Amino acid sequence: MKSTLLALAAIATLGAAPALAQQPVKVAAVYALTGPIAPYGVPQQKAIQLRAEQINARGGWKGRKVEVIYYDTEGNSNKAVQLVRKAIETDKVDLIVGPSSTGESLAAAPIANADKVPMITHSGAQSVVDPATPYVFQTAQYDRVGVPAVLKEFQKKGFKKIALLTSTDGFGQSGLALFKEMTPKYGMTLVNEQFNRQDTDMTAQVLRAKQANADVMMIWSTFPAPAIILRNARAMAYPKPIYNSFAMASQEFLKQSGSTSENTFVMTAAMLMPTALPDDHPNKQVIMKDYEAYKARYHEPPNPSAQHALDAMAIADAAVAKIHGEINRQSLRDAIEKTDMYGDNGYFKFSPTVHGVSDRDVPIVFLKVVHNAFAPQ
Amino acid sequence: MSELSKAYRHNLRGLAAASIILALIGASTSNSFYLTTIIFALIEAISAIGLTLLFGFAGLASLGQAAFVGLGAYTAALLVERCAFPPIAGMALAILVPTAVGWIIGRPLLRLSGLYLTMASLALGVVLSLVFSQAISLTGGLDPGFMLNHAFSLGHWTLDSTKDMYWVCSVCVVLTLYLAINLIHSRFGRGLRALQSSEAAAEGSGIATVRFKTAIFAIAAGMAGLSGALYAFFMRSFNATAFDFSLSIELLIIVMVGSLRSVWGALFGAAVVTILPAALENFSDYKLFIYGVVMVLIMMFLPDGLFHGAVQGVSRLLAGKDAK
Amino acid sequence: MAAQIFVSGLLIGCVYALVAWGFTIVYNATGLINFAAGEFVMMGSVISAALSIKLGWPALIAAPVSICAVTAIAALMDWGCLQRAKRQTPLALGMLTIGIGIVLRGAMLFSFGKDFQFPPAFSDGEIPAILGVNIPTQGAWVFGTVFIAAILLWQLFARSWLGWSMRAAGESRRAAVLMGISPRNVSTTAFAMAGAMGALAGALIAPLASANYTSGLFFGLKGFSAAILGGIGSPLGAVAGGLILGVLENIAAGYMSSGWKDAIALGILILVLLIKPTGIFGGRSVKRV
Numbered sequence: 007m008k009s010t011l012l013a014l015a016a017i018a019t020l021g022a023a024p025a026l027a028q029q030p031v032k033v034a035a036v037y038a039l040t041g042p043i044a045p046y047g048v049p050q051q052k053a054i055q056l057r058a059e060q061i062n063a064r065g066g067w068k069g070r071k072v073e074v075i076y077y078d079t080e081g082n083s084n085k086a087v088q089l090v091r092k093a094i095e096t097d098k099v100d101l102i103v104g105p106s107s108t109g110e111s112l113a114a115a116p117i118a119n120a121d122k123v124p125m126i127t128h129s130g131a132q133s134v135v136d137p138a139t140p141y142v143f144q145t146a147q148y149d150r151v152g153v154p155a156v157l158k159e160f161q162k163k164g165f166k167k168i169a170l171l172t173s174t175d176g177f178g179q180s181g182l183a184l185f186k187e188m189t190p191k192y193g194m195t196l197v198n199e200q201f202n203r204q205d206t207d208m209t210a211q212v213l214r215a216k217q218a219n220a221d222v223m224m225i226w227s228t229f230p231a232p233a234i235i236l237r238n239a240r241a242m243a244y245p246k247p248i249y250n251s252f253a254m255a256s257q258e259f260l261k262q263s264g265s266t267s268e269n270t271f272v273m274t275a276a277m278l279m280p281t282a283l284p285d286d287h288p289n290k291q292v293i294m295k296d297y298e299a300y301k302a303r304y305h306e307p308p309n310p311s312a313q314h315a316l317d318a319m320a321i322a323d324a325a326v327a328k329i330h331g332e333i334n335r336q337s338l339r340d341a342i343e344k345t346d347m348y349g350d351n352g353y354f355k356f357s358p359t360v361h362g363v364s365d366r367d368v369p370i371v372f373l374k375v376v377h378n379a380f381a382p383q
Numbered sequence: 384m385s386e387l388s389k390a391y392r393h394n395l396r397g398l399a400a401a402s403i404i405l406a407l408i409g410a411s412t413s414n415s416f417y418l419t420t421i422i423f424a425l426i427e428a429i430s431a432i433g434l435t436l437l438f439g440f441a442g443l444a445s446l447g448q449a450a451f452v453g454l455g456a457y458t459a460a461l462l463v464e465r466c467a468f469p470p471i472a473g474m475a476l477a478i479l480v481p482t483a484v485g486w487i488i489g490r491p492l493l494r495l496s497g498l499y500l501t502m503a504s505l506a507l508g509v510v511l512s513l514v515f516s517q518a519i520s521l522t523g524g525l526d527p528g529f530m531l532n533h534a535f536s537l538g539h540w541t542l543d544s545t546k547d548m549y550w551v552c553s554v555c556v557v558l559t560l561y562l563a564i565n566l567i568h569s570r571f572g573r574g575l576r577a578l579q580s581s582e583a584a585a586e587g588s589g590i591a592t593v594r595f596k597t598a599i600f601a602i603a604a605g606m607a608g609l610s611g612a613l614y615a616f617f618m619r620s621f622n623a624t625a626f627d628f629s630l631s632i633e634l635l636i637i638v639m640v641g642s643l644r645s646v647w648g649a650l651f652g653a654a655v656v657t658i659l660p661a662a663l664e665n666f667s668d669y670k671l672f673i674y675g676v677v678m679v680l681i682m683m684f685l686p687d688g689l690f691h692g693a694v695q696g697v698s699r700l701l702a703g704k705d706a707k
Numbered sequence: 708m709a710a711q712i713f714v715s716g717l718l719i720g721c722v723y724a725l726v727a728w729g730f731t732i733v734y735n736a737t738g739l740i741n742f743a744a745g746e747f748v749m750m751g752s753v754i755s756a757a758l759s760i761k762l763g764w765p766a767l768i769a770a771p772v773s774i775c776a777v778t779a780i781a782a783l784m785d786w787g788c789l790q791r792a793k794r795q796t797p798l799a800l801g802m803l804t805i806g807i808g809i810v811l812r813g814a815m816l817f818s819f820g821k822d823f824q825f826p827p828a829f830s831d832g833e834i835p836a837i838l839g840v841n842i843p844t845q846g847a848w849v850f851g852t853v854f855i856a857a858i859l860l861w862q863l864f865a866r867s868w869l870g871w872s873m874r875a876a877g878e879s880r881r882a883a884v885l886m887g888i889s890p891r892n893v894s895t896t897a898f899a900m901a902g903a904m905g906a907l908a909g910a911l912i913a914p915l916a917s918a919n920y921t922s923g924l925f926f927g928l929k930g931f932s933a934a935i936l937g938g939i940g941s942p943l944g945a946v947a948g949g950l951i952l953g954v955l956e957n958i959a960a961g962y963m964s965s966g967w968k969d970a971i972a973l974g975i976l977i978l979v980l981l982i983k984p985t986g987i988f989g990g991r992s993v994k995r996v
Contacts, residue, residue, distance in 0.1 A: 040668065042921065044821045078667060083621065084423060088661065091416040091545075108526055112620040120544075121415075133527055174516060174966055176526030176622065183519075183526075200966035204925045206722070206916035209715040209841075210961035213708050230823035230917035237915065241841040242711070262825050262917065444798060491981050498740060499984045502935045506973045506980070509928065513970040628924065632805060639802050672813025678806040679788060686794030 030073035031066075031333055033058070033322070034093035035315075036104035036114070038081035042175075042203075045229060045258060047106045049312035050128060051076055054103060056303050057319035067326045067333055075099065079110055086110035087117065094121050100335050103318040104128055106311075109176060115142045124339040126321065128314035131180065135361040141339055145317040145351050147363040152252060153184040155370045156273055157192040160222060167195050169220035169246075171211055171235060173203040173227035177253065181226035203231050209238045222246055228253045233262040240266045249273060252370075256309045260378050267375045271383070275310040276369035277350050282382040289369045293350050313350035317363075321345050321354060391568040397647060398560055405553040415545040422545070424650075424657035425552040426613050429559050431637040431649035433606030436563060438635070439643035440575045441599045443493070444501045447508025448607050448634050451481040453515050453626030455608025456615040457522055460531045470535045470616065477612035478605045485604025489597035508631050515623035528622025535616035548617045555613060556650070559606055563646045566602070575599065640681050642688035651690040710840045712961040713954060718846050720953025721853040722748075725908035726930025727937065727945035728860070729901035734939055736873045736897035737890075740801045743784065743808035745927020746815075747902045750777045751909025752918035753815050756824040766829045770910035774903055780811070781902025785895045808923065815920040823917040845914045852911060856904070857946060864942065873897060905930075932976050938986025947988055 035054045038047035058074045066072055075097055077089040086105045093099045094117070102118060102125040105111050111129035118125035118141045125142050127134055130149040135142060160168065170185050172178035182198060189196045197218045199211035212235060215223055223239070223246060225232045232254050239248060248270040250259070255274030260267065276283045280293040296316050300308040308316075325341035326333060345356040353364040373380040412418055430452055437443050459477035462468040468476075492503050515522050523529040534543030535551060542551055566572050574595055615621060637656050642648020659677065663670045685692035726744055733741045751773055758769035784807055789800055828845040842850075864870035876883040876893040883890055908926070909918070916922075929952065937948020952972060959968035979986065 040670070040816070040821060048821075078664070078670075082624075083618070084625065085660075087618065088416065088419050088423070091419045092661075095414045095416045109528055109620075109622050109624065112527065112530070113618055116619060131527060133530075174525075176524075176528075176624075179519065179524045180526040200964075201960070202969060204922065206912060207715050207719050207957075210712050210957050211965050213711060213961060214965070217708065230825075230919065233823075233825060234916060237843065241843050242836075258822065262823060264825070442798070444801075495980065495984050498939065499935070499980055501740070502931065503977055503980045505928075506932065506977050510970050510973045510977070513967070513973075517966055517970070628928070635802065636805070668817040669813070671816055672810060675806060675809030675811075675813045679803065679810055682799070682803045682806050683788060683792040686792065686799050 028070070030071040031101070032097060032099040033072060033074045033319075034077060034090070034097065034099040034102045034104075035074050036077045036079060036086060036089055036093065036102060036110075037315075038106045038110075039076070039078040041080035041082065043081040043107055043228070045256070046253075046309065046311035047081070049309035050104070050106060050315035052304055053300065053308070053312035053315035054319060056300060057316060057323070059303075060299070061319070061323060067323075068329075070333065077104075079105055081107060081110070083109045083113040086114050090114045090117050090125075094118075094123050099123070100333065101322060101338055102126070103315060103322075106314075107176070108134065108180065111142075111144075115139065118142050122339075123335050124342055126318040126342070128311070128318070132362070138359050138361040142361060143321070143342060143356065144362040145321065145349065145354075146314040147351060147365070147368070149180055149184055151352075151365045151368045152273065152370065153181070153188055154192075155368065156224065156249070157185075157188055157194065159273075159372055160194065161192050163222075165194065165221040167197065167218070167220040167222075169215035169218055169223045170196055170198045171208070171215065171223065171225045171227070172198060172200055173231055174200050175203050175228075177228050178203070178226055181251065185224075185226075201227075201231060201235075203227060203229075205231065206234065207238065208235045209242070211235070212238045212242060212244060216242070216244060220246065223248045224251070225249065225254075226251045229258070230262060232259065233266070236263050236266040236270065247271065249372075252310060255373075257307065258309070260375065260380070263375075264378065268378070270375050272373050272375065272380065274371060274373055274380075275313055275351070276371050277308055277310040277313045279371065279373055279380050279382070282371040282373060283369060287369060288367055289348050289350065289352060292348050293369060296350055317349035317351050317354070320349055321347070388568075391564070394564045394568070398557065398564060401560065401647075401650070402553075402557050405557070409546070409549055409553060413546070418545045418549050420657055420661060422549055422552050422617060424653040425549075425556050426610050426617070427634065427637060427657065428556055428650045428653035429613070430607040430610040430634050431641065431653055432559050432563050432646050433603030434634050434638050435642070435646050435649050436566065436575075437599055437603040438638050439645075439648075440567070440572075441596055443596060443600065444497075444635070445504040445600070445603070446501055446628075446631050446635065447504035447506075447511070448603065449626045449628065449630035450508040450511035451485060451604040451607035452611040452614070452630065453511060453623065454481045454484060454604075455611025456621065456626065457515065457529070457611075458608070459612035460529050460615045460621075461521070463533050464529075464531055470533065471537055474535075474609070474612045474616075477608045477615075479608075481608030481611075482601045482605035485601035486597055489600040490593070493593055493596040493600060505628075505631075509628055512623060512627045515626055522623060525622050525624060528620060529615070531615055531619045531621075534619070548613075552613055552617075555609060559609065560646060560650075567646070571595075571598070636678060638688075640678065640689050642690040644687055644691060648688045648690035651693075652688065655689060708961065710838060712957045714840045714842060716954030716957035717950055718842070718849055718953070719912075719956075720933075720950035721849050722908045722912045722926075722949070723929045723933040723952050724946040724949025725853060725856070725904045726926055727933035727949045728857075728942055729904040730930055730934040731939055731942050731945040732873070732904075733897045733901045734934075735942075736876055737800075737894045738797045739789075739804070740797070740931075741898070741901060742801060742804040742927065743811060743923075744901060744905055744930050745925065746808045746811040746923035747777055747781060747905025748909040748912075748926040748930070749918075749920065749923035750780065750811060750815060751906025752913035752916075752922065753819050753824075753909075753920060754906075755910040756826040756913050756918035757819050759826040760824055766827055766914075769826070770829070770907075773910055774906040777906035777909075778899045778903040781905075782895050782899040784902075785898035786891075789898075790891055790894070808927070812920055812923055819920065821920065823919045824913070825917050826913050828914040843915060845911070849911045849915075852907065856907065860904075860942070869896065932973065936976055936979055936986055938988040941986070941988050944986050944988035948986065951987070 058072045079086040108129040108131040111127040111134045128146045130146045132150045135144045172182045250272045255278045280297050283290045328341040329337045351363045352368045455477035458480045459473040463473040637652035641652025755769045755773035758764045829848045872888040876890045933948040933952045937944030956972045959971040
């Protein structure tokens with residue numbers, strides 16, 4: 007009798023346990039899917055979808071499926087704040103990936119900390135994770151590391167004076183601030199011209215750059231301005247080399263600029279062309295694998311912005327393996343803080359004081375545009 | 384009892400009812416997503432109340448209110464963050480500075496009529512928005528923007544949770560409505576209404592039209608400034624994109640959708656404009672189109688505003704019932 | 708450098724001029740401010756870009772087709788929405804055009820997507836520099852087309868029955884009705900023309916500036932500024948205002964501060980409004996209180 011009861015109890019618990027384990031792990035993907043930064047948000051959405059499929063194909067996390075809920079912030083901080091709250095309170099997610107931009111991340115970060123939900127942002131600003139706050143992490147790290155990478159490259163090529171053309175929006179402003187701060191440290195000088203990202207003609211700015219006799223032109227802006235600047239530069243036979251920021255590291259840029267980008271350079275994360283990395287680079291394998299997977303799934307090479315999202319889920323995936331008990335907000339956060347792995351953005355070694363990617367061996371390469379395609383220099 | 388003072392008592396009763404409703408919402412809601420959405424609606428409603436007075440009562444279509452919202456936000460944020468002002472003082476100045484600026488700008492501007500005033504307000508709004516974006520040392524520009532490390536506080540009480548900010552915004556809305564209602568039913572308000580029907584006649588009766596218009600312009604600016612301060616204290620981290628031309632348009636839409644005749648419409652319009660996009664979230668690429676269609680339908684068939692249309696619909700229903 | 712800046716300014720100024728003229732036509736015929744004018748430009752550029760890039764149509768076919776489509780949409784906007792609105796005051800209808808602008812933008816978003824498209828120029832080849840001034844090939848098309856369009860429109864308004872009836876309807880609706888002119892038809896025609904001109908501007912500028920569903924606000928603001936600068940109500944003023952605005956912006960970018968050029972241009976506009984509100988060429992008096 008007792009043994010039957012025990013057996014029944016055991017069966018009942020076993021029956022209940024899978025029911026509990028069936029509950030998916032909910033991940034909120036808070037990205038700009040429409041609006042001015044959609045070109046960077048949409049690849050991130052695709053990346054998360056790819057990762058979720060990869061994870062679920064393996065059986066999910068500890069038998070629980072990964073369910074991703076997508077939120078479109080339109081690149082607007084107000085919406086980002088609202089949607090993060092919705093994700094946390096109404097949809098009760100366990101993990102947040104995104105937002106895509108700095109403004110949104112800065113506005114949303116305090117919410118993640120107050121409500122104790124781990125958030126892995128894709129902003130490139132140092133201020134989001136410095137000083138490190140308990141629940142906010144960051145996979146992207148361009149601003150702090152990208153600018154010195156450019157300056158080192160220019161130094162190598164013997165350039166002394168840089169004509170920096172920046173857009174007046176947030177992206178351009180952050181680039182300008184960093185260049186202003188760091189250029190003198192490399193013994194170079196800077197002249198700056200600005201334009202509205204939506205302007206239709208930058209002839210005046212290009213002329214001023216020409217007049218200033220700079221050795222190189224660096225364009226720091228998102229779409230569509232760089233293609234217009236290249237047209238203007240071509241029209242007046244601008245003689246010096248032209249570089250674009252990682253914002254132009256995509257097929258979209260090649261399509262928009264056509265022949266005017268010929269022989270210009272682009273700074274990019276290696277994700278755009280992993281083969282450009284030297285074989286002994288510690289991140290090359292990871293990047294190649296993700297590149298191939300994305301291409302296989304979507305029939306197009308990934309926009310490098312996708313790598314922030316790929317890394318976020320890879321970090322979460324590695325973290326789950328470290329969790330011994332239940333997967334919840336707290337256990338995820340604690341496990342993420344112990345991350346030690348190579349991702350597409352670089353080397354991640356998190357600790358209570360370090361919540362961003364390391365600046366060691368950052369996989370950034372400089373590519374040249376030849377015959378309307380990217381090629382190693 | 385005269386018609387007007389009856390209306391005044393109605394409005395006061397309405398205010399009491401609104402206060403009770405806001406209090407009930409505050410007491411019963413703990414979901415911070417809902418609260419956040421309502422807070423955004425309340426903040427915009429305050430600017431919209433001012434714009435209703437300006438647009439609906441004085442007939443001045445200002446397309447630059449966002450500039451005053453920004454002015455209020457940065458005034459409060461700068462004084463609290465960099466000059467160690469207590470938040471309540473920052474908020475007070477966030478109201479006074481835009482009011483003063485509104486008065487100074489208003490005097491020359493309001494000599495223009497209709498279209499030209501609209502254009503000038505538009506240009507002014509864009510210029511100020513550009514200044515906010517470019518004056519990086521002062522405002523943080525667009526990146527990284529402004530970081531307000533001090534939460535709103537009254538004396539010893541720090542009011543930084545979502546619920547606390549809900550109470551602060553609700554109180555501000557009630558106070559703003561009270562001010563608006565009293566304005567409308569004062570001699571000033573009667574002058575405004577005279578202005579609305581015929582400027583020439585008003586001039587004839589000795590009403591200094593420019594002075595009136597400037598006063599209402601300044602008041603609307605002050606209310607927008609209060610909105611801005613509340614926004615700054617709520618968001619804590621914000622940048623100049625929050626105060627661009629699309630905010631001015633949104634405020635105008637709130638008034639159009641709400642009511643051109645009554646300040647209550649501002650609350651209603653703000654609710655619609657804030658909640659509708661959230662409800663359309665699932666429509667992804669069709670969101671914008673659907674939002675536009677709803678706005679167009681309201682403006683076409685309910686030109687006095689959705690609020691007014693709703694009120695009329697309800698009263699017709701009730702009248703119909705009585706007739707039976 | 709000065710010559711190049713001047714010519715580049717004139718180039719974009721031509722585009723502003725077309726938009727401003729569209730504004731003026733509508734304002735003269737109906738007393739309305741058409742806040743959707745910028746969206747006409749956007750649609751002209753997005754539709755012609757889609758036709759040339761996705762369907763591979765030559766630009767000289769894609770552009771006219773796009774212009775026809777936008778003209779029809781603009782006429783529909785007036786006939787279907789503005790004329791059927793319950794309240795027919797200029798203020799209410801002006802606000803309605805804001806709403807319609809949003810609808811148009813939303814429609815373009817889900818119809819053609821969010822990408823920035825650069826359609827090919829109307830013809831290939833490069834123009835050699837003249838006196839140190841470089842003009843892109845498409846630039847020549849802009850100048851040429853706008854010049855011809857301006858002459859045609861001028862003739863239309865000054866000498867044809869259509870032009871007279873539009874001016875009459877604008878001056879006094881009642882008198883126009885008594886003369887057998889239908890204000891409704893005039894209004895629809897005015898919007899159709901504004902649509903055509905805006906779309907032409909959009910199709911012309913798309914190869915140089917890209918086509919995207921968000922560009923409407925930008926062009927609307929510029930066109931509106933140009934119309935006011937030159938004097939709204941005066942077609943000559945609209946064109947002059949557009950050209951002046953383009954050149955002014957370029958001068959500010961080239962010689963003052965490129966970061967503040969928009970603020971400078973708008974600041975000058977505000978000054979003009981305060982000193983001479985009717986604009987540089989405007990005639991009709993503005994009520995000064």
